[in-house]
Amino acid sequence: MSLRTALSLPRRATLSHASAVDLRCWPSSSARAFSTTVHRDATWGFVGLGQMGYHMAKNLRAKIPASDTLIVRDINEDAMKRFVAEAQEAARSTGAGAGEGLVEIAENAREVAEKSEVMVTSLPESQHVIEVFHSILKHGELPPLTQERLFIDTSTIDPVTSKDIASAIHTTQAGRFVDAPVSGGVVGARAGTLSFMFGASSQTGQLLERVRGVLSLMGKKAWHLGDPGAGVSGKLANNYILALNNIATAEAMNLGVRWGLEPKALAEMINSSTGRCWPSEVNNPVPGVVETAPASRGYEGGFGVSLMHKDLRLAITAAKESGTPLVLGDKAREVYKAVEDAHRGKDFSVVYKWLQEKSE
CATH class of the missing domain: 1.10.1040.10 (N-(1-d-carboxylethyl)-l-norvaline Dehydrogenase; domain 2)
Structure with a gap:
């Protein structure tokens, strides 16, 4: 089965490994400049509230500015509701004002991507990562934001799939895709002591510093190992x-x-x-x-x-x-x-x- 075929399968379909994603199945995008308008409060996204992702997202919410918004999505409705309730309780315990420490629930991954300057994914298998990013790109261009979107995938998947998704994101000018799998397990995710190994273009030091800054909100160490795909490798x-x-x-x-x-x-x-x-x-x-x-x-x-x-x-x-x-x-x-x-x-x-x- 090719990955192109897998993109059209329902969520629970089984995916066998293949050589490449056919970019013809992803929408094309004309070149455009990102908006330079500055807004006060940033919006962050997190998709995948499993055993690892739940704690990573909690640390992210705790460490970003209180006036920022975190928008989350998971197929488990109970996990999302529990996450919101815990975030509200944490905000009350710190005496945050109304609207601070805000967490929103998205209807789908596309909504997360549309609203977020930085979107983190933590998913079980290659097929889930493919499905999420296909659902983001299949509806055409994403609305412009204050800066280029940064997609950070912390899932452990195969290098070929990761490289192909990075290529699809970059070719459609949807943003920058970084593979950043983690080491440290659930204990490290809960404590915020994870180690990340990430793959990203080193042509601009600004991108690498931005990635390190995001990862530092969920862990202690981050190694840049090379171009896209190097992290999962x-x-x-x-x-x-x-x-x-x-x-x-x-x-x-x-x-x-x-x-x-x-x-x-x-x-x-x-x-x-x-x-x-x-x-x-x-x-x-x-x-x-x-x-x-x-x-x-x-x-x-x-x-x-x-x-x-x-x-x-x-x-x-x-x-x-x-x-x-x-x-x-x-x-x-x-x-x-x-x-x-x-x-x-x-x-x-x-x-x-x-x-x-x-x-x-």
Whole structure:
């Protein structure tokens, strides 16, 4: 199935990867200058109030000027209503005046784009990002605003799709598209300590500084890795390492425990030696070793095994398209598929529990 075909599918259709978006399916736009009229209060947009997006949007609302407006959209009506109610309560608690700390609910993504100088998206899969941006562009030119629109997609999707959407946005002169996937999980999203890796044209330093300024409202670090598509490429490379390290840590801890080693002592030794890695030091998969890790609370929260399986699939697909060998990728994907089937909804460190079950 081509992405061009996928653009005409209903929201819940399944999308298989393809090579490119056919720009003929996106409306064309004549060249035009953006309005230079200055208005006092800015409008920000956020599409996708899932586990990550909800907390990112809360931090955004908390850190932008009180007189600015945040307009949100999600397919979950209850999530939007809850978000508005919490924002109103937060505004009252700070003694904000009438109309300050305002959050509006949009009917669709097009409305968000029409009103927002900056629009952030946080969506589960490539197909959802395609559908959102197609719905924005299919109705023609967006109305001019005080400055060029900035679209920041924090979703983790495949690099080809991300590059094609960036091309569609830029070709139609709808604004600037930046891919900026995140690292740090739900905990980081809630605390506002996320790390972003983003792809954007480096021809103007002004754009990069603008992007960094927006990302700083939702996180602590932002790395510019190159042109559009570089952000998702960097994220998938990083998560490929994470996927393998997590399996290796789970296997090593399971091995040591079965040899009779005390888990905390083993982990302390590993974290002071060459085996040190994030899955061992911060997200150790053995219950009780790291009290703040998901393993110590029934593998709840954290980075879902389904998300890791998805990221690994995207990394393997992108590697094949670039002719890059990944000798461990397919085996790791088999593991995460089996773990997902057995422990859906749990943190990806539940690989350790799955290994224990296989040993019984």
